[in-house]
Amino acid sequence: MISQLLVALSLFVCQCHGGCAEVDSMTEAVAGEGFLLGCISCKRREEVSASATVDWHFKRLGEDEFSHIFHYDHPSADILHKDFSNRLEWQGTQNRDIQIGGIFISNVAFNDTGTYRCTFHRTLFLPLYDEQVIVEKEVELTVVAVANRELTAVISEIMMYVLIVVLQLWLIVVLVYCYKKISEEHEAREARKALKAQALLLQSKDNCDGVQLD
Template identity: 30%
Template structure:
């Protein structure tokens, strides 16, 4: 490979590492495990609205936090009582959530969105800022035959 092509390969690799390390995460889990979906938002929790979405699920959310509390009424039914804030105090802007007892159907792309403004309770408003993206893959562990 000549040096100019090698240079481009290095640049593309560095960009992919940068993008992967800043805002995108890949997680693999086995069915039944609890998984933390990481996200770090601005430190201020005043008027914080946190939306965890999975774009393929339509208008319902994976997790919603507004008015200083979770809002289960806006959650997709498959996530009710299975998602909670990792740190209820959201110290240092940690708005990660824990997804309990994952199943194969939880495989997908999750987006963490945060805004400091109010969003009307029942109406889907324009999307807040995308903070991080998590690609979750739930698969059975490898079998070992003896």
């Protein structure tokens, strides 16, 4: 789940700030949940205007042929396979210059396991001619009953608990140090008061001894 959120955030950043980074899609979905199939194809020259369409094909595990399941030609999104009816949603660029071609699958099923192929058909509008570019990317998707925790997530969680323990120990050390410091200052202050009182007492006694009686 964390990985999917990271991919979604990467796509969002690319859209909002005009930059483009080709982030690989996640490859493990949980049955009954939603899943974002990522597909990014960046233009090599951002200053060149372009238009593109995106097609998704799917080959179920154990099958030999790909089936055309989705087509996007801004602003139209068409689901082309009955097995994905009402389950696919465009999550890519919202204009004709498409660089992000992700789709979201809702209510993932075990028979969604297989190979997904994303194809960009891009036209670059150059000064002298229009250039046609085709980019294909594949995602091998596995559907599981329960999400596997990634090693990095486990390590991060362990480090978080270690950090909490270290901070607590450090706080205890600081509290003990502060208590000792305050205690020492209090004792020193009381000692100075005692010395001052003793000095006043001796001074008073000397004054009394110096008084001559008539």
